[in-house]
Amino acid sequence: MNIEWYIVLSSLLFAVGAMGILLRRSPIVILLCLELMLNAGNLALVAFSKMVGNQEGQVFAIVVMVVAACEVVIGLGLIVAIFRRKLPLDVDELTELRG
């Protein structure tokens, strides 16, 4: 398969993830959509690494994976904290930081 197939698939997945963040209101699903976008970036990194025949892109993908794991852990911790304080799990109602 040509590399451009992988790149087009990656941008399609990124667009679906961005659409989900705009569309959904539950923080858990928004975190899932963030995962989609990070994974689309990973796919592009690995595809370009194959294109130039250099393994450094794969190392970048692994570091992105580490950052995504950290983001998930912090995000889920925040969701549990929100739930413990009996606040609504809905980003349209969590508006206390609005200026």
Next chain:
Amino acid sequence: MEAVLFFAAALGALGGAVGVVALRNPFYGVLALIVHLFSLAVLFLLLSAAFVAAAQVVVYAGAVMVLYVFVVAYVGGDTEPVGDPIPGQKLLAPLLGAAVFIELSIAVLGSSLTALGTEGTDVGAGFGNPAAIGKLLLEDFLLAFEASSILLLLAAVGAVVLASKRSGMTVESAAGPASAGTPGESRPAEAGPAAPTGAAR
């Protein structure tokens, strides 16, 4: 054979992604994301990135998704209400997603990267195996390796602090005007002692 595998995995990845966005129940969304991650691992294997594929399956589809399932089970997988608070959101969001896709495609395919139309460089058998990636991580990218280890430690400590029972953040703001409409928030037993703790911090 490779094309068949690519299109099967691409369909799986795309179907999983659409499932995450479209399914109302967050629990089914998590399951759809697992399908998506496994399909991506197949794509990584096709791109001769064996170690990244293995890490994807073990770290993502294994560990991270178990975390998600636990949290969804804990907070309860409430289906979110239908109806959009912002008028026209259901129409504008897909439009914006399509615009992002078109823009990215134009940006990539319109670039002067002639190697995009090829199958990539012909790489040997050792490309992307654990030995090669480990050598790169511990020699060329040692600083990034150490920085990511510190990041993981900080994230673990931060998650424990955030999700712990100790009320570090004050609760009285929960009874503020923003959430006054929803019933049953701000347990009074906790709101009392939480205030001095917050002041002490």
